[in-house]
Amino acid sequence: MDRDLLAHLPIVLTVARRGGFASAAAALNMSPSAVSHAVKAVEDRLGQPLFVRTTRSVALTEAGASFVASVGPALATVEESVERVRSAKGQVAGLLRLNMPRLALPLAITPAIVAMSRLYPDLTIEITADESLVDIVADGYDAGIRLGEMIAQDMIAVRLTPPFQAVTVAAPSYLEERGVPDAIADLAGHNCIGYRLISSGAAYAWDLQDEDGRAVSVAVSGSVRVTDSLYARELALQGVGIAYVFEPLVREDLSAGRLRRVLPAASIEEPGLFLYFPRNSSGVPKLRAFIDTLRRTLRLS
Structure with a gap:
């Protein structure tokens, strides 16, 4: 594997998920020019463009969509493996990305975030307050929070509030x-x-x-x-x-x-608010720690 190529792959995925270079740069704490350079480096090594760029938008090419669909799950598996090793040492670290409506923050989430920041200083929790329904897997989120009736059946759901x-x-x-x-x-x-x-x-x-x-x-x-x-x-x-x-x-x-x-x-x-996430993510340490903290702060059974 080309090590330079591997290092740039998370940047490519972030541009795809965020739908733009400026948004990806803000999420990665990088300059837009550095993000653009990283994407171009990957495209040069692959020999074809991954994105169609206009003055107003950035969209995946057919090859780019195929590439992201293949690489995204693979990188997620690598990240999960790293976090599992850290967990074996008593570490919960990395980035936990959550998507939820803003009303979920005062109703269920804020006490858990306060507790998590004290318990796991090596973990960064990124919360996107979003009233629309999103595909948390496609958009790179670890978990989401929605009303129970809005959750896909192939997800694991954890009740956070009564009806x-x-x-x-x-x-x-x-x-x-x-x-x-x-x-x-x-x-x-x-x-x-x-x-x-x-x-x-x-x-x-x-x-x-x-x-x-x-x-x-x-x-x-x-x-x-x-x-x-x-x-x-x-x-x-x-x-x-x-x-x-x-x-x-x-x-x-x-x-x-x-x-x-x-x-x-x-x-x-x-029906009340539920945390939901893909079935294969239930053992990921950062998500497991978040669920356990929610259970304590909300006094869930």
Whole structure:
């Protein structure tokens, strides 16, 4: 094996996963020119281009896609082997890449991250807060966190939270000014803080249930639309309008009276948050350490 070629392969994979040289350079703490040089060195040795470069985008060629598909799993196996040896010496090290919606951080993850930073100083945890559904294997993540119903069946899933409701809430000041809706149809006359789905670009219709317990999808309108439920909560606290959020995010606000439930009978139950990862990764030391730390901090059985 050409040792120079081998050294550059992780850079090629990062460019492919990040979709650009600048993004890859930031992730690798390298300059864009150094990343470009490394990719060109690999292309020169292989005798054909791996990427199509334009002024606006970087995409894999057919040969590049085939190369990345073959090399990626091989390098992952090497990295896992190195980490297993380190683990035998009591070491958990390397880079743990996680993908999750931002709401998972306060609900389940932050205490574990704090504990991990103290227990495993040689481990770097990289968290991508992403509301869209991603292929964690194709994008180079070790694990992801999503609602249970959004996880592929070929993944191992670890429950992080109990089921919880998706609720509609508003500040007392808003309800005093605009009135309290008595039925789902009344939402049409209210300022509802909407969501824009990042993955599809569509406006999100609220999932509720009618008086007979049937699921209904309700298109709402208002003066603000966001992509982040934590910001929807913040706007609701400021009296902007009615927000649709997961109940654990506003539990303290409801107890303190800063927010009030709206149409509580229309709330649906979600399955809760789950950590998920490929079956062949369950024994990887850095992931195993993260799971064990989550179990302790969340008091999971």
